[in-house]
Amino acid sequence: MRRLLIPWLLFALAGQAIAQAPPTLVSLPRDTEIKLKMAQTLTSKHAYVGERVELVVAEDVTVGDALLVPKGTRVLGTVHFGKTKEGDKNNPHRVVIQVDYVRLGDRRIPLSGMHSDKGTVKKGTVVASAILLGLSGVLIAMNSRTAEIKEGAEITAFVAEDVELPALGPVNKSAKEPAPNPGAR
């Protein structure tokens, strides 16, 4: 009995020790590209410098077979160019955001990247304004343009410094590999 029990106990303890080992740290190198998505709509009418911006990770961030940052993780940015302060009635016609960091649990992984929108003027609006008001109509129409970064807009950011992160699990291969094309021969 004892001959069987001791190896079994040693085997079980070894397994437990492996299971309780801290998760493997994987290095996420600087300048790794991270696909993000806007989690809110931002317009030059409302966005003011310093305002926080919500984004999310659009695609799983992986290194080798290790999943480091899952899709949907919260990312925070800041309005870099916009109205000078909240409540300002001016429309700067342009909005620029700066991506700051990924919030992964209690950790902040610094990111770098910017995204901007200059706003567009609709041709129809300009033509209609020109017909109705002449040259002043064109100027009014040009001045009324609003820059907008819509929710869901894709943005690319980069890891700002080398970081070591615990692997959250293996990459979901079935989700990554494209489905075979049944029509292909």
Added chain:
Amino acid sequence: MCLHKIVPFLLLLTLTPAHEAQDTSAKTPSDPAVYMVVFRTPAHVRHSSPQVFHGFTHDLWSFLREKNVLLKVDPERGTIETESEMSVGSMLNIAKQAGATSLLFVTVDRPLSKWIKVTVQSYDLDGKLMWSEQASDAGSMTGKGGYKKALERLQTSLARRLGGPGLPVRTEATIVPAPSEGVVKP
């Protein structure tokens, strides 16, 4: 040999659940808690001031704290007070990652016919609207009076929902550390 004495302890040790992979992306909500997002409509931006908007948010937050509602303080932003549109899905994602169990979405509006109009909507984490309350005032002589009346009306209607779904309150059994910060502007 005293092996037979330590065997039960070793067995207990080996049968202890193994260390699970740490998912740091979302905190598992254990206690019910509410995440509050306050949105300022374009009409309020046009016809009112940021002070009124932030003041109302502060008064509402203070009322809920006074009634021991379990509010989740976002370590990044405190409470989101924004003029930018955000989908309920995005707000729920933030609420989930903050460890909340429901979302309280407050819309502060300024229609032409009213001094202020406030809508409070409560969502569960699946995005289902649990309830909605609205308060406004049009009859007051001044904007200040309208603000006060709307706030009182909202407090009366929210008081009826205290302790129910979407507005969990702290009981004696619930031990929750006081948040280190209050309402933080974005």
